[in-house]
Amino acid sequence: MDVNLTVVSYAVAAVVLYYIVLFVVSLIHLERVPSVPAGAAPFIVVMIPARNEEEVIGPTVRSVLALPYDQFAVLVVNDGSTDRTGAIARSISDPRLAVIDRDPASAGKGKSAVLNHGFRVVEALTHEGQLLHAWGADRVVVGILDADGRLQTNTLETVAGYFADPGIASVQIGVQIGNARDNMLSRLQDMEFVAFTYFVQVARQWLGSSGLGGNGQFNRLSALRTLGPAPWAPASLTEDLDIGLRLIRAGWRTAFCDRCFVFQQGLTRWKPLMRQRTRWIQGHYQCWKHIPGLLVSPARLRTRIDLVAYLMMVVTVVVVSFELLCTLLALVGVVTVTNGFLGFLTPLGRRYAQVVFALAPISAFLFTYQRHSAARLRWWELPAFGAVFTAYSYVWIVATLRAWTRVAIGRWTWVKTPHAGAAVG
Numbered sequence: 086m087d088v089n090l091t092v093v094s095y096a097v098a099a100v101v102l103y104y105i106v107l108f109v110v111s112l113i114h115l116e117r118v119p120s121v122p123a124g125a126a127p128f129i130v131v132m133i134p135a136r137n138e139e140e141v142i143g144p145t146v147r148s149v150l151a152l153p154y155d156q157f158a159v160l161v162v163n164d165g166s167t168d169r170t171g172a173i174a175r176s177i178s179d180p181r182l183a184v185i186d187r188d189p190a191s192a193g194k195g196k197s198a199v200l201n202h203g204f205r206v207v208e209a210l211t212h213e214g215q216l217l218h219a220w221g222a223d224r225v226v227v228g229i230l231d232a233d234g235r236l237q238t239n240t241l242e243t244v245a246g247y248f249a250d251p252g253i254a255s256v257q258i259g260v261q262i263g264n265a266r267d268n269m270l271s272r273l274q275d276m277e278f279v280a281f282t283y284f285v286q287v288a289r290q291w292l293g294s295s296g297l298g299g300n301g302q303f304n305r306l307s308a309l310r311t312l313g314p315a316p317w318a319p320a321s322l323t324e325d326l327d328i329g330l331r332l333i334r335a336g337w338r339t340a341f342c343d344r345c346f347v348f349q350q351g352l353t354r355w356k357p358l359m360r361q362r363t364r365w366i367q368g369h370y371q372c373w374k375h376i377p378g379l380l381v382s383p384a385r386l387r388t389r390i391d392l393v394a395y396l397m398m399v400v401t402v403v404v405v406s407f408e409l410l411c412t413l414l415a416l417v418g419v420v421t422v423t424n425g426f427l428g429f430l431t432p433l434g435r436r437y438a439q440v441v442f443a444l445a446p447i448s449a450f451l452f453t454y455q456r457h458s459a460a461r462l463r464w465w466e467l468p469a470f471g472a473v474f475t476a477y478s479y480v481w482i483v484a485t486l487r488a489w490t491r492v493a494i495g496r497w498t499w500v501k502t503p504h505a506g507a508a509v510g
Contacts, residue, residue: 165192
């Protein structure tokens with residue numbers, strides 16, 4: 086059987102060029118961190134959704150309360166925990182801390198439900214006669230921190246400056262893996278998060294398409310209000326991606342801040358990692374429903390183009406895997422492969438170009454990682470980790486096949502990612 090991979094190769098090359106452009110933009114685009122005008126600093130409520138987090142909730146809450154910012158509070162939303170999560174949170178004596186218990190009968194329905202509950206609590210506090218009434222919804226910011234998270238010391242004061250711009254709805258900060266040195270799997274996740282943070286997100290900030298994550302996300306309360314009584318879509322498997330897209334469709338802008346970050350715990354076992362990535366892939370497909378709305382949204386043209394391209398990029402791993410599979414089958418004589426990719430070049434020029442396309446993405450990832458990670462590799466480890474990370478990236482094809490299976494059988498349940506220890510950097 087003859088297989089022509091010309092179109093596939095050009096599609097893969099287009100994706101590589103997209104990431105090379107993002108990498109270059111991230112190097113040359115220097116974002117000025119906005120300062121807070123006098124008397125205009127927002128009140129920040131750091132919301133921590135928690136379900137059976139007794140191992141991590143105490144240190145996390147204490148770490149937030151120790152941050153150097155004058156106008157903030159911490160809201161722990163205990164989602165029907167069956168362990169000591171609520172009791173441990175309540176044992177911390179601080180007037181800036183509130184702990185809310187969700188009814189066990191309605192708990193365990195996913196992160197969106199917990200965040201929407203917390204939103205309603207904060208929103209009620211802005212009504213007349215309540216604690217936040219004097220601030221108004223425009224100057225109240227709701228931050229989201231996972232129960233194992235650790236915010237960098239300067240986070241709240243740095244993020245506050247972005248909300249001086251009335252068009253900014255949300256700010257996402259960088260993410261690093263606090264236990265990156267524990268084992269190979271957590272190290273690979275750190276490489277993944279740092280690279281995404283410091284060249285993809287930085288470049289997309291310039292494009293106006295920076296995305297929101299589930300940890301280290303900060304939202305203006307008045308922007309959340311415009312999305313209705315349940316800003317986080319209850320049925321969404323990736324509520325962070327979904328809310329960012331809906332805010333942009335509604336005419337708001339999102340921002341990315343690379344001057345502070347949150348440490349989170351990396352998974353150390355493959356099984357929960359695969360469950361997590363499967364949910365991410367399935368949730369990404371869910372968000373394709375936003376593509377028509379994005380195309381006609383009030384966002385800038387470059388923002389709309391990049392967001393649609395980002396949503397469609399989920400199929401890249403399938404295309405790359407298909408090309409690799411055909412190449413392997415050709416080596417053992419099962420198929421015959423023809424490929425006219427860059428056929429206009431000389432054989433030597435074509436070979437050099439193929440090497441560049443093959444090595445450019447991992448080179449950009451490693452450069453970015455060494456430049457920004459709190460757990461840098463030693464120089465002589467880079468080739469080996471580059472090879473291992475490239476192999477690790479094929480986790481996404483397994484997650485994609487699992488996601489397709491779940492879609493086919495109609496399973497859209499949300500599965501919580503376990504936290505077994507504090508994410509100390």
